[in-house]
Amino acid sequence: MEDKRKLRRTRVLKAAMISFGGSAISCTVRNLTKSGAMLDVASPLGVPREFALVISSDDIRHECRIVWIKEQRIGVSFKPDRES
16 A cells, blocks of 8 residues: 655644644544644544644644544644634
């Protein structure tokens, strides 16, 4: 099977939060690239299509869009930063 990813993924194991509308859901970041991530969640139910991924330990916040969901895993792409 050929790997069609454009960027090499870095495996990580970081606690994070899916933040949206004043609410938050705990998750674990399993791998990371400059353009997206794979997250583990207890359940994908209630996770909106777009949200902020907050990794407090690294002081990182990415605006995200869900690309795929499979069981308790969610693939997200990071939205481009807006320039002022």
